[in-house]
Amino acid sequence: MNNTDWLSIAKRLQALAQAGLAYSQSGYDLERYQEISEISVDILHRLTEEPIEKIAPLFTERFGYQTPKSDIRAVIFNDDHKILMVKEKIDGRWALPGGWADIGHTPSEVAVKEVMEETGLEVTVERLLAVLDKKCHPHPPEPWYVYKFFVLCKKTGGEISRETNETSEIAYFGLEELPPLSEVRNTFSQLELMFEFHKNPAKEVILD
Template identity: 55%
Template sequence: MNYPWIEIAKRIQALAQSGLTYGDNCYDIERYEALRAISIEMMAYFSDTEMEKVRDLFANETGYQTPKVDIRGVIFQGDKILMVREKIDGCWSLPGGWADVGLSPAEVVVKEVWEEAGYEVKPLRLLAVIDKKHHPHPPSPYHIYKIFIQCEITGGGANAGMETSDVGFFGKDELPELSKDRNTLSQIYAMFEFLEDQNKPVLFD
C-alpha cells in the first residue's frame, strides 16, 4: 500500500471540501466537486477499497475539514496497564474512542472507560497529544489526533461492553496482540514511561 499517495489524496479531499464550503461561483464549485471525485478515486485505488465505500467514509463531511480526535484512557493497577479486547479485530487497545460533540476530553475518557471496561474513573492528567500519521499505524482515510489521559479507578469492575469482548491488566513485558489502528507498541511503552517517571513532560507531535 502506497501511504504517501493516501496522504496526498486526503489533502486533496480537504482542499476540495473547503472549496465546496466557501466557494460561491458555480464554475469553481464544479471544479471542487471534480477534485473531490479525484481524491476518492485515488484513495480507492491506493487502498484497494471499493469506490462507494471510500465515498461514504472518506468524503462524507461538510464544512471546513479538521482532524478527528481519538481519546484513550491510561489506567494503571500496580505495574500493569488496563486494556480491552476490540470485537472488531479481536486485538487489544487502551479503552477509548472518538471524541463526542458536547463533551470535554475528560468527560469522554470517563464515558469510554465505563462503556468499554466497566470501571468508573477520575481523570488525573494529560499524557500525550499525537498526530496519528507520525506513528506506525495502518493508513486511515481521516487525519486523526490522539489524546491520552491518565485516570485512576474510583469504582466499578471489569466488564466488557458493546464494542469489547474482554478486559484485562497487562505488564510491560506481557502485552497482548495490539489493535494497531488504535494503539501501537511504542505508544503503550511510552505510557509505561509515565508510570516510571511521574515528572515526564506531556508528549506531543
C-alpha cells in the same frame, strides 16, 4: 513517495475539496472541487484496496472546512504496574479504552465515559500524557486526519465487565506480554511511551 505520503496528499486534497464545495459560488469551481474530491477518494481506494463505494461516504462525510478528528485514549495502570486494555469486537485485537471525542463533552468527560462503557470501571482523570498526530506514527491508512489524546486515569470504583457492546474481553497486561494490538487505535511504540510515563510520573507532556 511511500504510502504514508500519498495518504497525506489524499487527505489534504479532500480537505481542500470540501472547503471549496462549501464556500464556492461558481458552478465551474464547484465542478473542479468535486473532481478533486473524487481524485482523493480514488487515491485512498488504491492505498487500502477498499471499495470506492465504502470509502466515499466516510471520507467525504464532513462538509465545509475540515479539521482533525480527536481520539481520546485512557491510560490506566493497576498495582502490578500493568496497563488496562480491551479487546475490540470490530477486529478482535486489543486497544486502550477510548474512542472519538463527542461534541458537548470535554476530553476528560469522554475518557471517563468511554472507560465506563468499555470496561465497567469508574475513573477520574489525573493528567494529559500526550497529544500525537497519527501521521507521525505507524498506524494503518485510514480516511480521517486524527489527533490522539492519551489521558492518565485512576480507578475509583466499579467492576470489570466480561463483555460490553464494543469489547469482548478486558484485561491488564505488562509491556512484555502485550496481546495482538489494534494498530488503527494504538501502536506498540505508543504503549511503550505510556509505560515510560508510568515509570517516570514527572515526564513532561509529549506534543507532536
